[in-house]
Amino acid sequence: MGFCLSLIGRSISSFCGCTILLLFLLSCSCFTSTEAYDALDPNGNITIKWDIMSWTPDGYVAVVTMYNFQQYRHIQAPGWSLQWTWAKKEVIWSMLGGQTTEQGDCSRFKGNVPHCCKKDPVVVDLLPGTPYNQQIANCCKGGVVSSWVQDPANAASSFQVSVGSAGTTNKTVRVPKNFTLKAPGPGYTCGPAKIVKPSRFVSQDGRRVTQALMTWNVTCTYSQFLSQKTPTCCVSLSSFYNDTIVPCPTCTCGCQNNITQPGSCVEEDSPYLASVVSGSGKNSYTPLVQCTKHMCPIRVHWHVKLSYKEYWRVKVTITNFNYRMNYTQWNLVVQHPNFDNLTQIFSFNYKSLTPYAAINDTAMLWGVKFYNDLLMQAGPLGNVQSELLFRKDKSTFTFEKGWAFPRRIYFNGDNCVMPPPDSYPWLPNATSRTSTSLLTLIMVLLSALLLLNAHV
Numbered sequence: 060m061g062f063c064l065s066l067i068g069r070s071i072s073s074f075c076g077c078t079i080l081l082l083f084l085l086s087c088s089c090f091t092s093t094e095a096y097d098a099l100d101p102n103g104n105i106t107i108k109w110d111i112m113s114w115t116p117d118g119y120v121a122v123v124t125m126y127n128f129q130q131y132r133h134i135q136a137p138g139w140s141l142q143w144t145w146a147k148k149e150v151i152w153s154m155l156g157g158q159t160t161e162q163g164d165c166s167r168f169k170g171n172v173p174h175c176c177k178k179d180p181v182v183v184d185l186l187p188g189t190p191y192n193q194q195i196a197n198c199c200k201g202g203v204v205s206s207w208v209q210d211p212a213n214a215a216s217s218f219q220v221s222v223g224s225a226g227t228t229n230k231t232v233r234v235p236k237n238f239t240l241k242a243p244g245p246g247y248t249c250g251p252a253k254i255v256k257p258s259r260f261v262s263q264d265g266r267r268v269t270q271a272l273m274t275w276n277v278t279c280t281y282s283q284f285l286s287q288k289t290p291t292c293c294v295s296l297s298s299f300y301n302d303t304i305v306p307c308p309t310c311t312c313g314c315q316n317n318i319t320q321p322g323s324c325v326e327e328d329s330p331y332l333a334s335v336v337s338g339s340g341k342n343s344y345t346p347l348v349q350c351t352k353h354m355c356p357i358r359v360h361w362h363v364k365l366s367y368k369e370y371w372r373v374k375v376t377i378t379n380f381n382y383r384m385n386y387t388q389w390n391l392v393v394q395h396p397n398f399d400n401l402t403q404i405f406s407f408n409y410k411s412l413t414p415y416a417a418i419n420d421t422a423m424l425w426g427v428k429f430y431n432d433l434l435m436q437a438g439p440l441g442n443v444q445s446e447l448l449f450r451k452d453k454s455t456f457t458f459e460k461g462w463a464f465p466r467r468i469y470f471n472g473d474n475c476v477m478p479p480p481d482s483y484p485w486l487p488n489a490t491s492r493t494s495t496s497l498l499t500l501i502m503v504l505l506s507a508l509l510l511l512n513a514h515v
């Protein structure tokens with residue numbers, strides 16, 4: 060129900076930007092109590108698998124692998140960190156392909172000093188270029204992990220731990236507790252470790268199968284409402300049949316406020332800009348955005364460009380307003396009922412996502428490698444664009460009531476805030492304004508209910 064509430068809230072509050080923000084915050088607080096759930100990727104999760112490969116005199120050696128089973132949400136720089144709490148007094152003697160951020164107090168050890176003695180170690184990936192003798196397969200990518208659809212070959216990340224002061228048989232070993240995955244900020248909730256059937260490994264020539272001595276799995280799921288208080292992306296709309304460009308809602312991601320927050324954004328032509336962009340702030344991951352009314356790091360513009368007899372054409376432009384971020388391997392998820400008749404897409408990769416087998420209305424779009432898979436920092440190069448050609452289905456197609464505009468857009472897995480439905484550009488001489496917006500509201504509500512029903 061929280062979903063419906065937020066939709067109602069957003070469409071009703073169109074008359075005042077502040078109310079939108081307020082209602083949005085209110086709807087967020089309803090969400091936090093519910094379970095992590097993404098309607099467009101209902102089974103999405105990150106599974107962390109511990110395989111005990113050998114027993115040692117005082118513990119075991121395990122390979123820990125994180126699989127990103129999410130369709131479109133990836134982990135970008137500065138990468139993941141994984142924390143857990145040991146069940147007993149375990150220590151980490153050594154690691155390959157990863158390291159703990161702190162060693163902790165190892166003073167009880169004489170001679171050999173462990174890699175980490177903390178009760179709740181935090182592990183991070185090693186950086187690219189790590190010496191070969193400290194690497195293992197799937198390691199050393201600075202904690203960057205691709206999504207399952209975009210690049211399955213890079214959707215896993217591994218490290219090896221050698222654990223001491225631990226159980227040395229599958230009866231005495233204790234599974235670690237309280238896993239916390241940051242990617243890099245909050246957003247993921249991890250369940251308890253569950254002992255599962257030992258993993259099997261097939262040799263490269265396929266002629267021999269080995270298996271782990273013991274395996275446990277931890278499943279982590281994402282919720283945008285845990286991850287951040289403010290949106291990071293907004294949508295603007297325009298069409299060939301109406302001159303109005305509907306901008307992103309004002310204050311979507313923040314408000315310009317020179318008094319309480321000077322320097323919260325940068326003017327495009329500010330002399331200060333050059334020093335910010337090339338200077339010290341470069342490695343900071345807090346966004347530094349160009350001054351706009353919406354203050355979002357990312358804006359997605361949907362332009363209904365042309366109508367042919369049998370087809371219609373849309374131009375999509377993604378603009379980066381963040382001076383501190385080059386988005387590598389960005390992706391967009393778009394929901395529109397005409398995606399079941401997408402005929403052609405120019406200069407982006409495309410895959411249809413069908414979370415509910417019967418409904419084919421959602422697509423994932425991402426850049427072409429070495430061409431536009433990098434969305435550059437704010438500035439003249441900070442945008443990518445594509446055109447989509449849809450075939451009109453006579454029974455559903457219309458330019459009325461905002462039908463040609465997307466129902467939902469995600470950038471890198473995070474929801475982009477849409478303008479209120481009653482502000483969408485309308486066809487000249489359409490039905491009166493109020494009835495249009497009411498109809499739109501009813502349509503949105505109905506489709507939300509359908510979606511909710513589809514997975515109950």
Ligand SMILES: *[C@@H]1O[C@H](CO)[C@@H](O)[C@H](O)[C@H]1NC(C)=O
Nearest residue numbers: 102103104105106128129278
């Ligand atoms: C995690 O995702 C995988 C792949 O989609 C799925 O097979 C598995 O059931 C999911 N696990 C949980 C606990 O949802």
Ligand SMILES: *[C@@H]1O[C@H](CO)[C@@H](O)[C@H](O)[C@H]1NC(C)=O
Nearest residue numbers: 228229230254257272273274
């Ligand atoms: C532990 O190992 C024994 C054989 O040594 C095996 O029979 C048993 O199923 C294993 N238990 C688990 C939980 O893996």
Ligand SMILES: *[C@@H]1O[C@H](CO)[C@@H](O)[C@H](O)[C@H]1NC(C)=O
Nearest residue numbers: 142143144179236237238239
């Ligand atoms: C689990 O770990 C988190 C992060 O370190 C910590 O805040 C929390 O208190 C821990 N919970 C338990 C039950 O140990």
Ligand SMILES: *[C@@H]1O[C@H](CO)[C@@H](O)[C@H](O)[C@H]1NC(C)=O
Nearest residue numbers: 106107108126255256275276
């Ligand atoms: C444990 O995780 C691995 C890797 O994701 C998966 O192949 C296996 O099916 C999982 N086991 C269970 C019981 O979920």
Ligand SMILES: *[C@@H]1O[C@H](CO)[C@@H](O)[C@H](O)[C@H]1NC(C)=O
Nearest residue numbers: 314315316317318321326350
């Ligand atoms: C902030 O300052 C800029 C120019 O420095 C100005 O254009 C803008 O209107 C100011 N915003 C507010 C909210 O005062």
Ligand SMILES: *[C@@H]1O[C@H](CO)[C@@H](O)[C@H](O)[C@H]1NC(C)=O
Nearest residue numbers: 336341382383384385435436
């Ligand atoms: C983005 O990439 C360009 C070109 O590679 C580089 O000059 C710039 O410093 C990068 N910006 C950031 C914030 O990393």
Ligand SMILES: *[C@@H]1O[C@H](CO)[C@@H](O)[C@H](O)[C@H]1NC(C)=O
Nearest residue numbers: 398399400401402411413419
């Ligand atoms: C969804 O529709 C598109 C466009 O017709 C098609 O390419 C795609 O294969 C469809 N996907 C499924 C799962 O039916």
Ligand SMILES: *[C@@H]1O[C@H](CO)[C@@H](O)[C@H](O)[C@H]1NC(C)=O
Nearest residue numbers: 399400401419450451452453
């Ligand atoms: C649109 O796609 C649906 C489902 O794939 C198909 O049944 C229908 O015939 C298509 N319509 C057109 C006009 O191609």
Ligand SMILES: *[C@@H]1O[C@H](CO)[C@@H](O)[C@H](O)[C@H]1NC(C)=O
Nearest residue numbers: 301303482483484485486487
């Ligand atoms: C274009 O759409 C806007 C609503 O966004 C409306 O106010 C305006 O009257 C429309 N223009 C025409 C020519 O119909």
Ligand SMILES: *[C@@H]1O[C@H](CO)[C@@H](O)[C@H](O)[C@H]1NC(C)=O
Nearest residue numbers: 300485486487488489490491
């Ligand atoms: C649209 O409405 C305006 C004013 O109501 C009228 O002058 C105009 O002729 C109408 N245009 C069409 C194409 O009906």
